[in-house]
Amino acid sequence: MGNTPEQAATGRVWLVTGANSGFGQAIAEAALAAGDTVVAAARRPETLEALAAAHPGRLVPVRLDVTDPARISAVVADTLGRYGRIDVLVNNAGRGLIGAVEEYTDRELRDLMELHFFGPAALTRAVLPHMRAQGSGAVVQMSSMGGRFSFPGVGAYSATKFALEGLSEALAQEVAGFGIKVLIVEPGAFRTGFAGGGALAQSTPIAAYEPVVGPVRSGLPDSDGKQPGDPAKAAAAILAALDAERTPLRLALGNDAVDAILGNLDGARRETEAWEAVGRGTDFPAGE
Template sequence: MNELTWIITGATRGFGRSMAEDALSRGDSVVAAVRRPEAMADLTGKYPDQLEVVRFDATSVDGVAAVVSAATDRFGRIDVLVNNAGRGYVGAAEEVTEAELRESMELHLFVPVALTQAVLPIMRRQGGGTIVQMSSQGGRRSFPGVGAYTCAKFALEGWSEALAGEVAPFGVRVMIVEPSRFRTAFNEAGVLAFAEVSEVYRDVLAEVRARMATADGVQEGDPDAAATVIADLVHSDAVPLRLPLGAEAVEQIGTSYRTNLALLEQWAEVARGTDFAPTT
């Protein structure tokens, strides 16, 4: 099929908005699962036959069934699920509260898992589909001050890598997208969450906090360009398991791979020495 039906969470701005606009411009249909449906009014007016907007709180699994039903009731099928909704959390491990950590895990892991589980039976019956998991360069490499965010992205990537092998026999593809800094709402005041600063970590994380707080509007990545790449791949015959986006992502993820490979080789003999001795 040339025309696809997408579900996109967090479609009011950033990557989600860019992907929705790109898909609609191609003639695809989109179910936008968003917290503020009124923010999609302009696209609803422009694409009344292709766009369905559903109110959805991406920090709770409660609305998952309604989103999936909206897609099948309106368009009869689901070809693409984009788990895009997310936000950043900044703070040291001792500063981030349990509630903040749990919210990050709900938003970036448990709700995407629930949505994926809900669409898979439909995709299997159709004989195909694509799951797009919007991760981050932080899904492969973490750094001080963002553990509450990256731990959820690491978990999503591990779960999705296993998923890819499980659903491939049914024609369902999984693509994990790992962007660097893109000019989305991620770093906006009121979107990016900061834990209460402690005296212990005030100086340790001062640079990280400042860098995250001042990045809005100067990020290198173009979300419209990213959306075009993602949609082109979704419409193609093959998708990569992992797709880094942005020059910084290529550099940071590449550095992570090389560093970890060097550590593996450094400690390889020690590691091998923990096996039982071979029997003769």
């Protein structure tokens, strides 16, 4: 099917999940502006009708719930059947969950991991054989500064992003020899609608955690529409990173993300050095 595409694509072919809002929409629009073709995946593709009408033949809305493995296979096969290739996969679909670790239910944890880890992993595995065959491609994993460190109230979200980043770090080394790039994007607070509407769920509170989790419960929704980050500038930065001769493995976006990640790295080094002697003292003596 991929050897006999129905139509020639303009520019690169992108497959973007969660393309109807936030970073997904900004990336789709940036790719279109660059002259590329976008297969825009969303659970409600009808929300992409206006964008598709503005770019006939170059933006194709498709229905996709990334927690549905059968649908993942179908969308990848349909895209290959239509265009013969997929040049860039952007795993962007996601949502938030606020709560203390003790508050989360198994269902909440498993559902979030399905959305942020197992879905992107399945999509990545689905496109890799074709990228390897064509000797090129890129996988963009939309993580978060919360994929590098965590703080009270966002343990579940960070856990899913930590898992995705660990998988992607290994993946990048595995596929580099095939001409495939892997880019992990770690945004801070951007005006994407993530903190408002239905994109941010909350666990059932336990009163004892109110002093430490309460400020996050109120602060994140209250920040909606006031975040410093510009999604269009983030999308431009992602395209620039992909086009660079040496694409970074991780790309922190936003002053808040850059500052917080650098601070976290500095703190981690200080702690490791403080306990270095203890850590080095746990081997058998040399020669034994």
